[in-house]
Amino acid sequence: DQQVKQNSPSLSVQEGRISILNCDYTNSMFDYFLWYKKYPAEGPTFLISISSIKDKNEDGRFTVFLNKSAKHLSLHIVPSQPGDSAVYFCAASADTGKLIFGQGTTLQVKP
Amino acid sequence: NAGVTQTPKFQVLKTGQSMTLQCAQDMNHEYMSWYRQDPGMGLRLIHYSVGAGITDQGEVPNGYNVSRSTTEDFPLRLLSAAPSQTSVYFCASKFTSGTGQSYEQYFGPGTRLTVT
Numbered sequence: 585d586q587q588v589k590q591n592s593p594s595l596s597v598q599e600g601r602i603s604i605l606n607c608d609y610t611n612s613m614f615d616y617f618l619w620y621k622k623y624p625a626e627g628p629t630f631l632i633s634i635s636s637i638k639d640k641n642e643d644g645r646f647t648v649f650l651n652k653s654a655k656h657l658s659l660h661i662v663p664s665q666p667g668d669s670a671v672y673f674c675a676a677s678a679d680t681g682k683l684i685f686g687q688g689t690t691l692q693v694k695p
Numbered sequence: 696n697a698g699v700t701q702t703p704k705f706q707v708l709k710t711g712q713s714m715t716l717q718c719a720q721d722m723n724h725e726y727m728s729w730y731r732q733d734p735g736m737g738l739r740l741i742h743y744s745v746g747a748g749i750t751d752q753g754e755v756p757n758g759y760n761v762s763r764s765t766t767e768d769f770p771l772r773l774l775s776a777a778p779s780q781t782s783v784y785f786c787a788s789k790f791t792s793g794t795g796q797s798y799e800q801y802f803g804p805g806t807r808l809t810v811t
Contacts (some may be wrong), residue, residue: 684754685730687736
């Protein structure tokens, strides 16, 4: 039972354009959502998060949108840069500890 | 601060062998956890600990043991390795003390384990 799903295994965009990564969840008890970025041979690093009481959180080029009624969140990267090429994981938490991760989406930003 | 460190970086085991994956953090984080990453599966929680002396199971605990004798260290033990345990293992920690709660976990660089 996959509680957090990233249905697009990969995404390719042109440098300077917008990248939109999507994530769906099934557990309505999730109250906090995070995005992590992972480069090859490194551990995941935290990118941005959002509480369930908000519908948008912005940090520089990165914006996360949360649609609770649809149980859907998305990460927007504008403008996309080649250094953004990585695997992106969304994660959700129903308490302050355990994170449930999606399968990941590999983003390639072409120069 | 070194953050979260893991040793070894790579390990090859034969079926039935045992080993311990080491994890240490120097950020005085109470919460520590172990994940495994497999292709198409994302990161799955194996075990976690909310403080010294306290551990609990995650999504995929079978075949793994943990203990937490100090705040800094959280080793993961494979008692009898199986090919299904071939994976990349990540240790993570986060701050939980005080009035604020933090969901952000800091990850180590990972251990790539192959069981033949």
